[in-house]
Structures are given as C-alpha cells and as structure tokens.
Amino acid sequence: MLIRIIKNRLFLGAIVLFSIFSIIPLFLILFFIFKNGISSLDFLFTSQILNAIVGTFILIILAGIFSIPLGILAGIYLSESKGRLVYFVRLCVEVLQGIPSIVIGIIVYLLIVVPMKGFSAISGGFALGIIMLPVIIKSTEETLKLIPYFLKEASLALGVPYYKTILKVILPAGFSGILTGILLSIARVSGETAPLLLTAFGSCFMNLDISKPINSLPLLIFNYATSPYSDWISQAWGASLILVSLVLILNIIAKLVVKKWKIQF
C-alpha cells in the first residue's frame, strides 16, 4: 500500500518538475531579449529598425487585403454548405495550413517574383496572405458553427433573404470569434521570416513603394543576428524586443476581444 502511495507522489513530482523545466526556456528567451534589447532601443530612430517596423506593417496590410475577405467568405462557405465538395475544400484548408512557410515562399517566388523580375513588397504580402488564409477560414468556420440555429431561423421566418441573414445576423453574432482569428493570424505572420527571404527580400532604405523590395522586423533580425558586427547584433536584439512585444500585444488584444464580445445567448 505504502509503495503505491509513494509511487503516486513521485509521479506527481516528476510531472511538475518536467512541466516547470519546459517553461524555463521561455523565461530565458524573454530575459535575453529584454536584457540585450532594452539597451539598443535608443538606436530606434537613427537606425534601420524604423524602416523594418514600417515595412512589417505594410506587409501585414497587403496580406490582410487579400486574405481577410477571402478567408471569411470561404469560412462562411464551409459552415453553410454541405456535400462532397465542402469536405474536399476542408481537406485543402487542412493541407494548406500544414505547408511549410518556406515552400509557400518558393511558390510565390516562382509565380510572382520571377515574372515581375524582382523582389517586391507585393509578393511578400501575398506569401504572408496565403499563410494567414487557413487560420482565418478555420476560425470563421468554427465560430459560425457555434451560433445557435434559432437566430438564423428567426431571421428567415421574418422574411429576411438568406444573404442578408448571413451578412447582417450571423456574421455580426460571430464578430468576436472572426476578429480573434484575424488577430491571431496577424500575430503569426508578423514573425514569419522564411517566405520573406524569397519575396520581400529586405532593403536598407525606407521604402513605401510596394513594387520594390521592403524590409521587415524578422528579416532584419535574421540578417543582423547572423552578421559578425556587434552593433548590428545589438540592433537585432532591439528589433526582437519590438517584434515580441508586437506579437504579445496582438495576442492579449485577441484574448480581450473574446472576453468583451463573447457570443452570449
């Protein structure tokens, strides 16, 4: 009997220990970024970091223009329709989500960069958009499935046409879930680097022309972190601090959105 109790205790101890150990890298990373990043933040306006921040925002906006409307529409399609084709589309979304981002980079490189004869912000935005797409589709579909059926029935019973029921009743009811999906997908792609190596490529200058190469925070971190110059490396730490803060803020906003506009009936 005693042995069984001891085993039970030992097991719990091991579980707690392993769990704590797996959180330690998180603190180490955050500590490193904070310690090394904070001292280089005064570089901010005299260095490349500002270009990279602007570039990151431009890329995200370009990606959103393409992927947000399409993602929401496809999400509605998946939640509203039935049949073999829907099953197949869902499978495609699943596969799309699993494609390594570097492979998406290759595709956009071949389909846009090569015909356009040069790296550009547009191609970078397109690559990020493809990565955002499945996340938005899935969150839209899952949110819309949670909305009670009587809402739709009530609207249809009042004689509201189907498309208006979807656009004016169902979509607003699922607003928080869809917005959360969009925010999380932005958080995900704002740290994406691999596809940008083949598309946006990076640039040393402030650039607002979307047909030209553009810099972004992850690209700057990659290029500067692997350089041999110590002041570039310290700028990379500063950029990391900004990027991690950006991602964290987006995640927190997403959580607040869920809390504030929770689906309640």
Next chain:
Amino acid sequence: MVDHYSNKELIFKKILFLSGLFIIALLFTIFLTLIVSSFPSIKAFGLGFLSGKIWDPVFSQYGCFPFLLGTLITAGLALFLSFFFSLSISILIGEYLKKGILPFLLKGLIDLLAGIPSVIYGFWGLFFLVPIVQKIEVFLGITPYGVSILTASLVLSIMIIPYSASIGREVISLVPSEIKEAGYSLGATRYEVIRKVILPYAKGGLFAGFLLSLGRALGETMAVTMVIGNSALLPKNIFNPGNTMASVIANEITEATGKLYLSSLIEIGLVLFILTTIVNIMGSYMVGRVKC
C-alpha cells in the same frame, strides 16, 4: 421584387461557392507549380535524387539525401527530446489542475512559447545554446563547431512543446469521467488511473499530437537555418553541422544561378511538401477520429 431578391441570393451563393473553389485552385496551383518547376531536376536525376549523397553546384551534381537525413534526424530527435515535457504538461493541465489561477497561468505561458517567432528562437539559440553545445563538444573532445544537428534539435524541441502539449491536454480532458471515476472507486491512486485508464484511452490522440508537431518540426526553417551550421556533407553524428531540406532552400535559392540548380532546390521543396502533407493529414485524421 421577388426576382430582385433571388438574384442577389444567387450571386451571394455563387461568391461563396467560388471562394471554396479558389481554395482548391490555390492548392492545385501550389502543387502543379512545384512539379512543373522541378521537372528539369526530376528528368536529370530521377529517383536517384532522393538517395544521391553529393550536393555540388559547381559540378551540377545534386542529391538531397544529406538534407533528407538531416531533416528526419533533427525532427525525430526534437520529438524524442520534447516527449516527456509535453506529456507532463498535458497531464498536469488536463488532469491535475483543472481550475484556478495556476493552470490559467501555465496555459498562458505555453501559449506565449508558441507565439514567439521562429527567427527569435534561432537568434537565442545562436547566443545561448551554441556556446553550451560547444562546451559539451570540448568536454567530449570533438571539434567544437557549436552549430550542429543537436543544437537544431534542441531549439526545435522547445518550439514544438506547445503544440503537442495543447493537443495532448485537449485529448486528456476528453477522457470520459465515468471510466476515471470507476478507476478511483476501485481504490486506484491517481498515478494508477493516469497510467492504466487515461493514457491508454488517450493514446491515439496523444500520438496524433506528436504527429502534428512532427509536421511542424519537418518544415521549420529559420530557427534551424541559424543554428545547424549549413553543411552539405553527410552528417556523421549529431555533433556535426548539417542541413535540413528547409534550411538548404532558405540558404541557396536566391543564389541559385543555373536552371538545374534552381530546379533541384524546388524539387527539395516538393519532397518537403509531400512529406509534411502526409504527416499532417495522418495527424489531423487521428485527432478528428478521437474527437468524434
């Protein structure tokens, strides 16, 4: 009036349908582009591309075996290293701590771990893990590269913990409480219930979680590229620098001058695409089966 409504209705339904078709078309475009663009390399090397051990752009000799091996070793080792950690978190959050501030905190921290961009993992790995691995190598008396397959696996294992842990937690919380209660009512301890009831019941889902994180590890590019050392030679052991399929693409594609060179790199992308797709579909199929 009625016609006016039904017209808009029809357009709306068409648009929805087209957005679905677009997703299918997008995936087919991706697949076709990869196949068409890697055709020169497929024609030149055939199946020998997969087993070819030499990657030499100077002599136009391309074989992706060193990268295939590097990918499988780093991902496999990462999975092995993360196994106990993610399983522990799954059990802790899924079974021991269900309510209260502690699981909320732990879940938040795990989410945070998943949210950190991979380039930052690579950066941190370069400055924190590489010196540690170097010290280990000096201690063992091997050439202290620091950057190696082992370093890449360590970074990857930290990166995939959140994925397998969150799927594992979900699967464990889905175990019906009746069978757990039945176990407890027989006088079993918590450890016994977890080992003999919960884990066997959740086995399929846990395995699926590991498959999905394997899919992620196979395709991860930036963190690996920064710490693996980028050598095209066949790695002799895990302390050697190596390359994965994703990292060789990231490193070389913008410098690939010849047609055959570019096409070989794209063929590596094709192989990677097929490999990750198989692993991911298997994983999500299994997760779906458990949930139903």
